[in-house]
Amino acid sequence: xxxxxxxxxxxxxxxxxxxxxxxxxxxxxxxVSCVVLLVAIFAGVxxxxxxxxxxxxSQLQGPSSAHLLGTDQVxxxxxxxxxxxxxxxxxxxxxSIGIGAFFGILIGTVAAWYGSAxxxxxxxxxxxxxxxxxxxxxxxxxxxxxxNIVNAMIxxxxxxxxxxxxxxxxxxxxxxxxxFIDAARAVGMSTPRILVSEVLPNILPVLLVQITSGLAAAxxxxxxxxxLGLGTQPxxxxxxxMLEAGRSFMRQVPLMALTPGAAIxxxxxxxxxxxxxxxxxxxPRLRT
Numbered sequence: 001x002x003x004x005x006x007x008x009x010x011x012x013x014x015x016x017x018x019x020x021x022x023x024x025x026x027x028x029x030x031x032v033s034c035v036v037l038l039v040a041i042f043a044g045v046x047x048x049x050x051x052x053x054x055x056x057x058s059q060l061q062g063p064s065s066a067h068l069l070g071t072d073q074v075x076x077x078x079x080x081x082x083x084x085x086x087x088x089x090x091x092x093x094x095x096s097i098g099i100g101a102f103f104g105i106l107i108g109t110v111a112a113w114y115g116s117a118x119x120x121x122x123x124x125x126x127x128x129x130x131x132x133x134x135x136x137x138x139x140x141x142x143x144x145x146x147x148n149i150v151n152a153m154i155x156x157x158x159x160x161x162x163x164x165x166x167x168x169x170x171x172x173x174x175x176x177x178x179x180f181i182d183a184a185r186a187v188g189m190s191t192p193r194i195l196v197s198e199v200l201p202n203i204l205p206v207l208l209v210q211i212t213s214g215l216a217a218a219x220x221x222x223x224x225x226x227x228l229g230l231g232t233q234p235x236x237x238x239x240x241x242m243l244e245a246g247r248s249f250m251r252q253v254p255l256m257a258l259t260p261g262a263a264i265x266x267x268x269x270x271x272x273x274x275x276x277x278x279x280x281x282x283x284p285r286l287r288t
Contacts, residue, residue, distance in 0.1 A: 026277020032270030049077035081237040093218035099157025104164020112172035130162035171203035205282040216271035
């Protein structure tokens with residue numbers, strides 16, 4: 001006769017719910033990024049005044065009921081200009097990262113697929129571009145193209161190509177060792193179809209992290225170019241040219257410089273936290 005195992009009578013209290021703290025960066029970054037995007041989209045609704053309206057009689061005023069953050073040197077509302085400037089920064093960041101991601105992923109996957117001399121030629125050219133400081137390379141490109149916001153998008157997009165190319169090449173080399181790639185070749189799939197339908201979906205999580213982190217860097221580069229007078233041209237508002245104008249009036253109206261500086265800080269923080277959160281989410285070593 002088989003004796004059944006003894007039944008334990010020890011009481012096990014219910015375990016407390018563990019909060020997903022490792023997703024805090026992802027959630028907080030997503031909320032901040034969404035708020036910034038919504039402010040940029042609905043800038044015409046949220047801004048209390050026109051960002052271009054000049055009122056010399058109310059120049060360099062402090063915060064008031066009419067102007068919550070005061071006015072600048074020609075009487076324009078600082079809050080309205082900061083809200084409208086978010087459109088410029090977000091637009092430049094999205095388009096420039098789109099340019100950098102498209103060409104970088106194309107170059108990286110092609111280099112990984114063909115290898116040999118093509119890989120060597122493409123990646124050495126990417127190394128040359130990667131050796132230049134980002135802002136310096138953007139200034140050099142805009143010196144040839146001209147100083148306007150469209151050329152700024154192109155210049156910022158070019159400086160992000162090497163990073164995406166190196167990352168996509170490294171990730172593609174790992175994916176291409178899989179048996180499903182050999183199976184795709186065996187059934188006669190063309191090279192472009194394999195790269196788009198088999199390789200790209202498997203390297204997409206890594207690229208999403210790079211894209212979100214790149215958005216933060218693009219905002220900083222665009223603000224730097226506008227601060228130097230190479231990006232958004234006055235009177236159109238940009239966080240960079242608002243900083244440049246506000247540094248001369250820090251004693252009279254500190255909010256002229258603090259407002260765009262805080263906007264850059266919050267935007268970059270949101271995108272960086274979103275990138276860190278996506279990295280933690282997609283990292284299999286952190287999964288329980």
